[in-house]
Amino acid sequence: MNSEERYNRWIDDTLPDREHAALQSALAQQGISGTEREAVIATGKLLRQHVPAMEHADPFLEQILDRIRSERAANVRNSTRRPAGNSLAWSGFGFATLAVVGFFLLIPKPWTHVPPSEVYSVWAESDAVSAVAVHTPDHSAFVVWLDGLDYIPADHAIQ
């Protein structure tokens, strides 16, 4: 006997004496006294007096249960299949968008690419000077690197 059935039988006063006493004690510990039980019993009596008895209660109950089961199944489908379809569509849209953005941002476009400046050859025109062409560390430009040049004193005007 589960707790609901035990409670109903307690309301209907059909519990065996031993279980009745135990449940009464448990309810009393939870602050539920006899007055609540009396109120529930009175409500039940009123319902029985004013609501007509159902002649075919079992088919009616079965219809309600069928309706509940079908709505539960529909809810399950709604909560699983439809979002899955939506998320798949959104994922596809997201990947397509990323691909387009990546194409325009990351892939070099030959129709707009201008090659950087280049040094094709470099040579020193003085025996004491060495000249080499090197890339900047980020390879964005060339540097002609000269060594062996004469030091210019600070008091010597450049401009």
Added chain:
Amino acid sequence: MLVTPGNLSALDATGVAPSTKLWSALVVATNQRNPPAPPPALAPYVPVLTRTFGYNRFDLINERLAVPGHNDDRWLVPSTELFLQLQPRPGGDSHRAFYLVRLFQKDRPLFASEIGLADGSPLYIRGPLWGQGQLLLILERRP
């Protein structure tokens, strides 16, 4: 014979875009504990200059924006000490031009180089030491 910067002439029919200009700058690079902000003309180049040459302060000694010619030598970078000679070479298009570049210290030639200059892609030249600093030249083709 040296041609003065004032002799820079307009373009003739060489295939070089008439609107193309060459910007050249003479810069002195030093290291300082709290360097001031670079001059606006150098600000775009400072990150590359710092990483390439290891200095943190860059002062602009002089700059020049000139229209490159065809037949005559062109002298860029106004300075009493350094002279940058530019001789256009055939070929090129609206985005790139070819030159023979020579650098002189007074009348002493230092180096020569054949280069292709593209718009917005500078060429850097590490020149001599001057006082406590390092002289650098920047050459850039601008549309």
